[in-house]
Amino acid sequence: MADIIVPELAESITEGEIVRWVKQVGDHVEKGEFIVELETDKVNAEIISEEAGVLTEILAQEGDVVEVGAVIAKVEAGGAAAAPTPKEEPKQEEAPKAEEPKQEAPQAAAPVVEETTSNDRVIASPAARKLAREKGINLSEISPVDPQGRVRVQDVAAHGTAPAAAPKEAEAPKAAPAKNVDDSRVEVVKMTRRQQTAAKRLLEVSQSTAMLTTFNEIDMTNVMALRKRKKDAFQEAHDGTRLGFMSFFTKAVTAALKKYPAVNAKIVGDELHYNKFYDIGVAVATPDGLVVPNVRDTDRKNFAEIEATIAELATKARNKKLALSDLEGGSFTITNGGVFGSLMSTPIINGDQAAILGMHNIVSRPIAVGNEVQIRPMMYVALSYDHRIINGQESVGFLKTVKDLIENPEDLLLES
Known part of the structure; x- marks a missing residue:
């Protein structure tokens, strides 16, 4: 398994934003092939794979800010798209293989992954990992809002502050109508990096x-x-x-x-x-x-x-x-x-x-x-x-x- 790492581009550049993934999970990649575009403060950089194989994991999504040296994807040399699945699932539930397609399998898998994986195995943005380290929080203990299980900064910040969440949720509906009204007169566009x-x-x-x-x-x-x-x-x-x-x-x-x-x-x-x-x-x-x-x-x-x-x-x-x-x-x-x-x-x-x-x-x-x-x-x-x-x-x-x-x-x- 080879890590796709954000390379050092220049002394003045410490991070960049993922613009687009050229390859997706399950795609075959050649050694030296361009797989993701990164926008930095000065130029757009094309990050390549140092290994030929199959892209098995994407750890940073488009729009995420990633630091130099961060692992943003994984490539399995000579692997196949579904290779990681049979390796992990038998360890967790070897007996009920026939029941894996049923609804119970994904429900049981989530808590097992959280209990058995380390911070490095949890899918999280680099900014979320950094904040978790600063707060001394184990990423596996966080319940992400993302339906795909990806931990973001908001999840880390909200961890352990459940009582304070209620007022924030109550305020959200009030802000929504104002935003809808503004949309008819103001176009909001996020600035590029x-x-x-x-x-x-x-x-x-x-x-x-x-x-x-x-x-x-x-x-x-x-x-x-x-x-x-x-x-x-x-x-x-x-x-x-x-x-x-x-x-x-x-x-x-x-x-x-x-x-x-x-x-x-x-x-x-x-x-x-x-x-x-x-x-x-x-x-x-x-x-x-x-x-x-x-x-x-x-x-x-x-x-x-x-x-x-x-x-x-x-x-x-x-x-x-x-x-x-x-x-x-x-x-x-x-x-x-x-x-x-x-x-x-x-x-x-x-x-x-x-x-x-x-x-x-x-x-x-x-x-x-x-x-x-x-x-x-x-x-x-x-x-x-x-x-x-x-x-x-x-x-x-x-x-x-x-x-x-x-x-x-x-x-x-x-x-x-």
Whole structure:
């Protein structure tokens, strides 16, 4: 018998939520075959079977939160779907084999299992096991509400508090009508694990950093003209890779980070760590929320390599195929709300980084050029930064450097 265990995925990931079981009890599985999908804080992981055989037990249901190292299923090598049944039943009732199909058999089996099995044999969610250990409760003594006999957190919490259960049951009918009324006006949808984690971390960032935002505007005339002249030749020369604005901004940000190293730093304890690498996170919108995969070593990549990498990461993100290595270790982030029509925003710093650049919609506006007023394509840009690391002069200088390089793309080519 082989255990299916939640594997270690990364140091920062300690648990995940079961999204779906690809295999069910009784199904044959091959060694290395994908049997269950786990949603973690960052990515969806596919857990495989390390043994070929038959899936005999599922110990965690879809929607359950399981910890790394928890046993969530069992596979019997070379076994058959019904293999566990004849092994257990003869030990409990060897004589009345002919009566097993009758109604008395399942009624007699329940108390026997509770008396003879240990905590490890009782079917329970990992959270229920943890709470039972903390309370010193034997899981076999708990009467679960689940008709399939699965012990959940609510069962453990309610164990030994029977007298208090009556008022709770009496209150339930009162809550039901209100919920039914609300259902006609409010749709209640449980947040995904990734949405919960993002909400928690964004709140932590806003509460644990001295975050400020500075703004500037960029005249996109020259970079748009250059892109228009070169995009067809660029696409033909680089196997269909399109020349977008993200590569220009990524290279401009990289050059500005070299000039202002504090923007590429982070706080670790009572130390400032100045990153000497340039891994730029690019925010990608997916149906499950925003994810930020990283374009590695942007100082060593050309425009085509950056554009191809961004396109690849965006496709992986939307197909839920990002690996943890795609998401970890970024030093700076760019987010482009302009693709959705945003004119201006104050982006929130990503993780333990020092700053984030927000791009916005390109809008034709009247601008004073010398002594004339001209209509130019303009973009507002915003730099949100941690004032504990970056002072005002550095933040303004950084954003001004990005502006100057985008407005003079020939200089940007020389910088890269």
